[in-house]
Amino acid sequence: MKKRKSETYRGVRVAKTHVGRGVFATRTFPQDAIIGEITGELIEDPDYESDYCLWLGDDWHLEPEAPFRFLNHHCEANCDFDCFEEEDDEGNIVEKVYVFATRRISKGEELSLDYGWPADAAIPCQCGADSCRGWIVCESELPLLRAH
Numbered sequence: 001m002k003k004r005k006s007e008t009y010r011g012v013r014v015a016k017t018h019v020g021r022g023v024f025a026t027r028t029f030p031q032d033a034i035i036g037e038i039t040g041e042l043i044e045d046p047d048y049e050s051d052y053c054l055w056l057g058d059d060w061h062l063e064p065e066a067p068f069r070f071l072n073h074h075c076e077a078n079c080d081f082d083c084f085e086e087e088d089d090e091g092n093i094v095e096k097v098y099v100f101a102t103r104r105i106s107k108g109e110e111l112s113l114d115y116g117w118p119a120d121a122a123i124p125c126q127c128g129a130d131s132c133r134g135w136i137v138c139e140s141e142l143p144l145l146r147a148h
């Protein structure tokens, strides 16, 4: 039987934005609320790159599935993600990644992450935040980018 995905989609929907698709809240989330699990393929490769992959630390990347695949970058992001080790039904330790609200999020707001990319992966940012760095790049890598 095909696994139902409704769980993953509770509270969010994917819709068009000015930079492709994005993820929007369909209800209010209080600060620190878990919005959902980011499922996808775990890849152990320090050099792995894709448009959507999330760096989990060390050599690990996650290639996320919908809906959280479509979380856009924002320099004042309202979400972040964290990894947790959990036990599955068979007692194996599995890595789970959850996206959570870093501040209160209103119904209808677009959810966003700060991608924090290294300088060599940076692309121009169109997030429109007052504090926009101009590039999708990790704040600490910004001086490197300016030196180019």
Ligand SMILES: [Zn+2]
Pocket (backbone or CB within 6 Å): 074, 075, 076, 125, 126, 127, 128, 129, 131, 132, 133, 134, 135
């Ligand atoms: Zn920006």
